[in-house]
Amino acid sequence: MEDGKKGNQGKNSVELTDDNEGTDGVKERCWDQREALPGEPKCVICGRYGEYICDETDDDICSLECKQTLLCRVAKSRLPVVLPPPKRLPTTDECFYVRDSGDKSGSQSLTGSQTEMLRRRLEICVRGDFDLSPILSFSSCNLPQKLLQNIEAAGYEIPTPVQMQAIPAALVGKNLLVSADTGSGKTASFLVPIVSRCTSIRPDHSPNQKNPLAMVLTPTRELCMQVEEQAKLLGKGLPFKTALVVGGDAMPRQLHRIQQGVELIVGTPGRLIDLLSKHEIELDDVFMLVLDEVDCMLERGFRDQVMQIYRALSQPQVLMYSATISQEVEKVASSMAKDIIVISVGKSNRPNIAVKQLAIWVESKQKKQKLFDILTSKQHFTPPVVVFVGSRLGADLLTEAITITTGLKALSIHGEKSMKERREIMSSFLVGEVPVMVATGVLSRGVDLLSVRQVIVFDMPNSIKEYVHQIGRASRLGEEGTAILFLNEENRNLFPELVEILKSSGAAIPRELANSRYRLGSVNVGRGQIRQKKRKHGH
Numbered sequence: 001m002e003d004g005k006k007g008n009q010g011k012n013s014v015e016l017t018d019d020n021e022g023t024d025g026v027k028e029r030c031w032d033q034r035e036a037l038p039g040e041p042k043c044v045i046c047g048r049y050g051e052y053i054c055d056e057t058d059d060d061i062c063s064l065e066c067k068q069t070l071l072c073r074v075a076k077s078r079l080p081v082v083l084p085p086p087k088r089l090p091t092t093d094e095c096f097y098v099r100d101s102g103d104k105s106g107s108q109s110l111t112g113s114q115t116e117m118l119r120r121r122l123e124i125c126v127r128g129d130f131d132l133s134p135i136l137s138f139s140s141c142n143l144p145q146k147l148l149q150n151i152e153a154a155g156y157e158i159p160t161p162v163q164m165q166a167i168p169a170a171l172v173g174k175n176l177l178v179s180a181d182t183g184s185g186k187t188a189s190f191l192v193p194i195v196s197r198c199t200s201i202r203p204d205h206s207p208n209q210k211n212p213l214a215m216v217l218t219p220t221r222e223l224c225m226q227v228e229e230q231a232k233l234l235g236k237g238l239p240f241k242t243a244l245v246v247g248g249d250a251m252p253r254q255l256h257r258i259q260q261g262v263e264l265i266v267g268t269p270g271r272l273i274d275l276l277s278k279h280e281i282e283l284d285d286v287f288m289l290v291l292d293e294v295d296c297m298l299e300r301g302f303r304d305q306v307m308q309i310y311r312a313l314s315q316p317q318v319l320m321y322s323a324t325i326s327q328e329v330e331k332v333a334s335s336m337a338k339d340i341i342v343i344s345v346g347k348s349n350r351p352n353i354a355v356k357q358l359a360i361w362v363e364s365k366q367k368k369q370k371l372f373d374i375l376t377s378k379q380h381f382t383p384p385v386v387v388f389v390g391s392r393l394g395a396d397l398l399t400e401a402i403t404i405t406t407g408l409k410a411l412s413i414h415g416e417k418s419m420k421e422r423r424e425i426m427s428s429f430l431v432g433e434v435p436v437m438v439a440t441g442v443l444s445r446g447v448d449l450l451s452v453r454q455v456i457v458f459d460m461p462n463s464i465k466e467y468v469h470q471i472g473r474a475s476r477l478g479e480e481g482t483a484i485l486f487l488n489e490e491n492r493n494l495f496p497e498l499v500e501i502l503k504s505s506g507a508a509i510p511r512e513l514a515n516s517r518y519r520l521g522s523v524n525v526g527r528g529q530i531r532q533k534k535r536k537h538g539h
């Protein structure tokens with residue numbers, strides 16, 4: 001029991017335990033807690049009244065919900081200490097005895113309770129008929145030696161949490177639906193099993209065996225290029241060839257490569273359908289299919305094309321990934337593939353906690369000036385920066401205005417530009433020649449902009465999940481980044497969800513948003529209901 005003598009006068013001295021024992025009357029949810037009055041302690045997570053002290057960290061906390069969030073953050077920040085790099089992995093580490101089991105999957109034999117503890121610490125949740133433990137090192141799952149060398153050359157010392165659980169599951173052929181933060185290493189968690197399984201099925205790359213064995217579908221060309229590049233790195237020196245199949249590039253060249261014989265195709269659905277309908281491509285041998293950014297791939301617009309491609313395959317193993325997966329997506333995914341295993345790491349649909357969000361209320365007419373102020377401020381501008389906008393024309397116009405007004409080099413990237421242009425723009429941005437890139441949604445998803453630590457959401461996208469992906473570009477693998485979001489009444493449809501997201505991330509809520517009559521989802525409800533909700537939340 002916390003004695004409450006921590007200078008937090010008037011604080012309720014209740015110990016917040018996980019099992020809720022002895023916590024009668026303790027606020028369960030953040031929403032149940034009132035705002036802090038001047039001089040009162042504030043919850044370190046949401047800023048409400050910090051009525052309690054977390055027994056494990058001594059921080060001020062408002063509810064069990066925020067305590068949980070706090071402990072998850074602490075666990076994440078301790079991760080490297082808990083799991084030392086595999087080369088130095090001792091037989092006994094802080095809490096796990098690890099040895100090779102020698103079974104077919106190569107999975108290390110953690111006991112049930114060790115597995116449970118590890119999953120809890122890493123916030124890994126697994127649903128479905130599956131009992132393989134997370135792997136603690138890449139070398140523990142029977143990967144080809146050359147692949148292990150390539151993983152090491154890529155600088156991957158230990159698997160990230162999503163890789164720990166998804167790699168062994170994919171290696172034994174399970175159908176997976178995986179959600180994990182943006183920038184958490186999901187790509188390698190499907191590419192490593194693909195390279196491993198393809199090279200074991202086809203140990204020599206013979207010109208007689210031409211048909212692809214695996215296929216990765218993604219929503220954008222940029223993401224396809226990046227995935228293919230990573231696949232090449234991991235498959236280097238192995239009998240593993242890849243082909244990129246995306247619109248905007250000459251078809252004959254892509255076709256020629258496929259006809260040479262490849263193991264993996266990475267593509268966008270549209271171009272693949274083109275090839276399929278012209279009977280230019282034979283997909284009978286594809287036994288692994290990845291839908292990256294699956295929520296986007298199963299939305300209207302892509303869903304029919306994806307299904308058409310899926311039907312052309314012979315019941316492959318299906319691996320589906322995103323940082324944002326809804327129940328609806330899970331339903332569709334489960335109807336597509338049998339006995340699906342659902343793996344989630346951390347909280348799905350939440351922004352990466354490494355990205356600090358700063359929401360600023362700016363009226364539409366003032367947005368440009370506000371952007372110029374940021375870009376010319378030594379304190380606030382941390383190039384290279386991606387500025388997300390809502391339209392192609394908007395991207396071009398804003399780019400021009402930035403260059404004229406601030407003198408900074410800026411380029412725009414969107415779907416109307418040719419593949420060649422998009423490639424050149426990306427490379428001049430990535431090598432640091434251009435400090436500002438103005439982008440539409442083509443860069444929202446999956447693209448790994450390694451050096452980017454700042455994202456400015458100039459036009460709020462249509463959904464919170466798109467926002468989660470956009471600001472995810474500011475952080476890779478837990479590196480700190482910032483996201484500045486311009487907000488005004490035009491975005492009112494998103495206010496209720498946005499308030500939740502900002503609060504749960506510990507970000508400040510602009511006064512205008514906090515006071516907005518739309519923040520409680522009041523667009524279609526009567527005034528009586530608004531008053532009732534407000535009373536319930538203690539305002």
Ligand SMILES: Nc1ncnc2c1ncn2[C@@H]1O[C@H](COP(=O)(O)OP(=O)(O)OP(=O)(O)O)[C@@H](O)[C@H]1O
Nearest residue numbers: 156157158159160182183184185186187446448476
């Ligand atoms: N085990 C690892 N060790 C070190 N770096 C890694 C490891 N796995 C992946 N990375 C690197 O982490 C970065 C982020 O990985 P990746 O692009 O796969 O994230 P993601 O989860 O797919 O993100 P998003 O949801 O935005 O697509 C990449 O630069 C990748 O090379």
